[in-house]
Amino acid sequence: MSKNNSTPQVYLVGAGPGDPDLITVKAVKAIAAADIILCDRLVSPEIIDRYANKKTEIVYVGKECSKNASTPQSHIDSLIIQHASQGKKVVRLKGGDISFFSNVLDELKALKQYNITFEIIPGITAASGAAAYAGMPLTARGYAxxxxxxxxxxxxxxxxxxxxELGNSEDTLVFYMSKGNLNGLxxxxxxxxxxxDKKIAVIEQATTPYQKVYTSSLEDFHKKFQNKEFVSPSLVVVGxxxxxxxxxSWLETPIQEGIYFKSVTNGSLVSTPQNLFEYAV
Incomplete structure (x- = not known):
């Protein structure tokens, strides 16, 4: 909770890596109480269906840079400020953990600038979820x-x-948002x-019904996967x-192909203010 200990107007919430059961009780409470949810693409649609009030406004503000379908961060910041300043309880819902490779700092700065109370609710990040569902403990004793x-x-x-340094490291290395540069990596x-002694794993759509895990030695990767187009999101583990x-590995291989996270963006349909000052409290 913010420093003045008043009831937060904005909740910055991590929804977990995909499986809708991998969400915290605290996140569920925030979602259920929200007047408006600003939702990323990498959030299980079941989470909204299960826990959001039917009267809650859902605005999709996803980011999918490879398809030029991203909502600008400045626009998202403006929407948060706009709705919070109208007295609404706002949930900014992101896949994984809210603090891992997201633009939460931009949102925090905007909230701080306009003295809007907030709370950060962490979630299971993609690395933890993907590793667990692929049967590879990230810091297994004797391995890392x-x-x-x-x-x-x-x-x-x-x-x-x-x-x-990475080449000499014995650490487990987890790469987010890197499938576009995988061959170069x-x-x-x-x-x-x-x-x-190292191998590479590419984990597609981790913790969802369509999860697939591709493993290889680094030396054989190009021969096996150079022309493979991995599905987004894909997490890369090296070590x-x-x-x-x-x-x-304990998760059964999916019997069919599919895309779990759909490309849905409606945030761009809301007019973007010239600056955040229009919504200052």
């Missing part, structure tokens, strides 16, 4: 003593010096060497723990 959460959505985001590791998947 630590784990790093990274992203490689832009090739320049990691420096050459940092790549050298593998090439980076191959160029650094020391890949004999010794990937070896555990074959032995401890």
């Amino acid at each position: 003593t630590s784990v790093r959460f990274l992203t490689y959505y832009k090739t320049e985001i990691l420096s050459d010096e940092y790549w050298k 593998v090439d980076k590791f191959l160029a650094l060497g020391k890949t004999d 010794k723990v990937v070896h555990l998947h074959e032995e401890f």
Whole structure:
């Protein structure tokens, strides 16, 4: 809760990685009490169906940059401020955990600027959900003593010096939002060497009925998957723990293909203010 301890007007909520049962009780309470929910694409539609009041307004403000179907962050910030300033209880609902590779900092700054009370409700992040449902504990004893959460959505985001460190690291490496640069990511590791004991896993649509896990040595990845178009969202795990998947995988392979997270965006239909000041309290 914000520092003045008053009832929050805005709840920033993590919905979990996909399986609608992987949501916290606190998140369910916030969703049920909301007047309006600003919902990302990577939120299970069952969560809305189960827990949102039928009178609650649902506004989809998803981000899918690869398809140029994203709602601008400034627009999302404006919607939050607009509705909170009207006295509504606002839930900003995002897939996974609200604090992992999201734009929550922009939203926090906007809320702070206009003195709007808020609460952050964490969720199970994609890395935890994907690893659990793929049977590969991220810090399994004897395989890894630590784990790093990274992203490689832009090739320049990691420096050459940092790549050298990753190449020598015994950590489990989890890459978010990196399927578009996957071949280049593998090439980076191959160029650094020391890949004999490591494997790579690509986990599609983790924790959903359509989850699929593809594993390979780094050396064989291009031969097996160079022309494969992985479904979004896909999480990438690199490290010794990937070896555990074959032995401890417990989730049944889906019997059919499908897309769990649909591309739904209606946030762009609401006019965007010139600046947030229009909605200052």
